[in-house]
Amino acid sequence: MSVVFQKTKGLTDNKTHYCPGCSHGIVHRLVAEVLEEMNLLEDTIVVVPVGCAVLALNYFDVDAIQAAHGRAPATATGIKRVHPDKTVFTYQGDGDLAAIGTAEIVHAAARGEKITTIFINNGIYGMTGGQMAPTTLPYMKATTAPLGRDVNIQGYPIKVSEMISTLDGAKYVERVSVNTPANVIKAKKAIRKAFEVQQKGLGFSLIEVVSSCPTNWGLTPVKAMEFVSEKMIPYYPLGVYKDETAEEAK
Amino acid sequence: MAKVLMKGNEAVGKAAIEAGCRYFFGYPITPQSELPEYMARELPKVGGVFVQSESEISAINMVYGAASAGARVMTSSSSPGIALKQEGIGYITKANRPAVIVNMMRGGPGLGTIQPSQADYHMCVKGGSNGDYHNIVLAPSSIQEAVDMVIEAFDLADIYLTPVIILADGLIGQMMEPVEFTNKKQREIPKKDWALVGKGKGERHITKNLDLNPLDLERENIELFEKYKKIEENETQYEDYLMEDAEYAFVAYGTSARIVKSAVRKLREEGYKIGLIRPKTLWPFPKEAFKRNNIKKYIDIEMSMGQMVDDVKLACEDVHKVVFYGRSGGVILSSEEIVDFGKSIMGGAL
Amino acid sequence: METQKICFAGFGGQGVLSAGKLLTYAGMLEGKEVSWCPSYGPEMRGGTANCAVVVSDEPVASPVITENATAAVIMNLPSFDKFVNIVKSGGTIIINSSLIDKKVERDDVKVIYVPANEIAKEIGNPNLLNIILIGALIAIEKTVSENSIIDAFTKVFGENKAKFIPINKEAIEKGIECAKSQI
Helix, strand or coil: CCCCCCCCCCECCCCCCCCCCCCHHHHHHHHHHHHHHCCCHHHEEEEECCCHHHHHHHCECCEEEECCCCCHHHHHHHHHHHCCCCEEEEEEEHHHHHHHCHHHHHHHHHCCCCCEEEEEECCECCCCCCCECCCCCCCCCECCECCCCCHHHHCCCCCHHHHHHCCCCEEEEEEEECCCHHHHHHHHHHHHHHHHHHHCCCCEEEEEEECCCHHHHCCCHHHHHHHHHHHHHHHCCCEEEEECHHHHHC | CCCEEEEHHHHHHHHHHHCCCCEEEECCCCCCCHHHHHHHHHHHHHCCEEEECCCHHHHHHHHHHHHHCCCCEEEEECHHHHHHHHHHHHHHHHHCCCEEEEEEEECCCCCCCCCECCCCHHHHHHHCCCCCCCCEEECCCCHHHHHHHHHHHHHHHHHHCCEEEEEEEHHHHHCEEEECCCCCCCCCCCCCCCCCCCCCCCCCCEECCCCCCHHHHHHHHHHHHHHHHHHHHHHCCEEEECCCCCCEEEECCHHHHHHHHHHHHHHHHCCCCEEEEEECEEECCCHHHHCCCCCCEEEEEECCCCCHHHHHHHHHCCHHHEEEEECCCCCCCCHHHHHHHHHHHHCCCC | CCCEEEEEEEECCCCHHHHHHHHHHHHHHCCCEEEEEECCCHHHHCCEEEEEEEEECCCCCCCCCCCCEEEEEECCHHHHHHHHCCEEEEEEEEEECCCCCCCCCCCCCEEEEECHHHHHHHHCCHHHHHHHHHHHHHHHHCCCCHHHHHHHHHHHHCHHHHHHHHHHHHHHHHHHHHHHCCC
8 A cells, every 4th residue: 555645754743732723833844844855854953933933843853943032043043154054944933033033034134144934924922922923913902902003002013024025135035824725835835945045055035924823813713714814914915025046046 | 382462352262263163153342343353354264154243142142053053153242242142141051052252341331431341240250141050251361361261161161061251351352462372282072962963864953942841940950050060179260379378368350360469569579468369260269269267358359349259258258358449430450559458458467 | 670661652553553562572572571552442533542561570460551651652742741641750751753842841751852754754664653763762761672673573564574674673773863862
């Protein structure tokens, strides 16, 4: 009997702590599958953030390090500069990457660090329990924006892919989602492309994944996916924001 | 190799490269900028990497990454910059990873001044990051000693898997003195089988910083402190200067100590029985140096409002035996004022 | 020897710091304890520069000189007031009289006036003014020998500057000569 499907070797057998309907599980698997398919599992180091994904070092079956809050791109820089031949990626949430770690992500991208960042944007702080994130949508409620985000008081959300794509060191930037099977397939392709950019040594690559957080959004998993489709994606349009892979190949 | 005249900041850089440091992550700040400049110039020549980071925070987190990847790595800064690095220093400590951090102290608090100071003793020796921890802290008193200590620091970091801080000041960084690079034999370094290099065909390498279970964290902290006990037993260093028949002892480290030495010589010429105890490791603090029955007073001299003096009081177990004199804000002590203060304490005790 | 504490002060570009380094290196070559310490930070932004050199038989305590300097080499007018008064009684002050038309109004110090810019021009290289002033200094203070300064030259400026040794030797000698004519 031939095997037609099996669990990726890129993930350990540990049970994840993620909530039902959370996108982390899907994204973990996509990243793991890509690394396995590219035959990179033996030579990859993941830098995990502070936030829900801090425990991702229990799940990705590769070398792993827990970084300080927001500093994953700096820590990844240190690793990659020591081992330029290894694959190094950060896996960060929106609080980690777009608030406390804004300087680190911007400058890692600007330096063109040959690392890949998987950025989970679910518009909320997960691990600390539903506080406002830099990516929380206008009018969206959070425990620290109990009346909903008022842009006159709390300012506007940060559009990370748009921002990072302006930097010359960033060679591939795409925003994807995992809200539908079709988008999951697209997301996997994007992730693969990002790691290929790193493999070729072209520069920095970032994949933003518009994600769900049913627990802190106060929605069921299904309603949460609908929220992604109806509210998140219109504000954070999917697509390729930067692709210098073709140009570089010339 | 013959002596050369070198600026402290550059000599520290050269020492690091001689010790096998190939990675430096830093950010400019007076009075240590010649050190990152030296590394930017010299590291590429030996196949090393220099990165000017966007902040001291980023620099220390790059150090965390490079150290965890198995490299000999260094960063440097001066007081306000070291304050920013405290986060990363705690992470490196928690992860049990080796790194060397140089602090060319300047006057504070806040932006303070750019002139030399010793007011970061509390931050660096007592621990400016969160949690239960210590770092090894070495305090050079001359450029030669700074060079020797940097080389030793890399060994200590690798042996004990801990950050090692070189606590010097702007004067050591800025001045030039003759210095010799002797290629002293380095110590045996355990294999870095924990380094992040990719798991290959074997087990994963994990650099962990989080323990959600308090009992796990407590156990790890107990292990950490077992390591500290070993360091205290094996690595404590201090210098006795003219202490054999001393009835009074100055206590000073780093730049203060070199100035105090000249004061001791002057007082000795006048017949005073005084010497100097100079801690070379500030952590571990050389407590045993203060268990002397024949000393009437320990006269602690610092370029601060009084920080190490707390440790002197604890070490000699008699607060009444300890007096303090210091200058703050970047003012450099003069030999004359130390002599005068010494006399005011000793009175006519010839 | 008595511990010599010497301040060099002037404009950036006059070779203030390198004059100090040259003297320090020469002291080291003679087996003496030495230190060199520059002023740093915003002070240097204003275009002035100064450094402190200590040459001694004993280990150097503080490399900084705030008072009781044994000598000062003052290369420009803005440094005049501060550094004239830093020198202790019985000390030596070397004045670059090309740029300083004031006279030192102290009678407890030796003062040597050296028209260093003019002498440098005569020799054919205006950059030599600091070397001429070192010549004047060592003529009076005997901090180090002329030969040690020459030996230190390539150590401080690099081997590729060896071709300039003869002209620098000439500059030192002019400085010595100028100082000796005033004692």
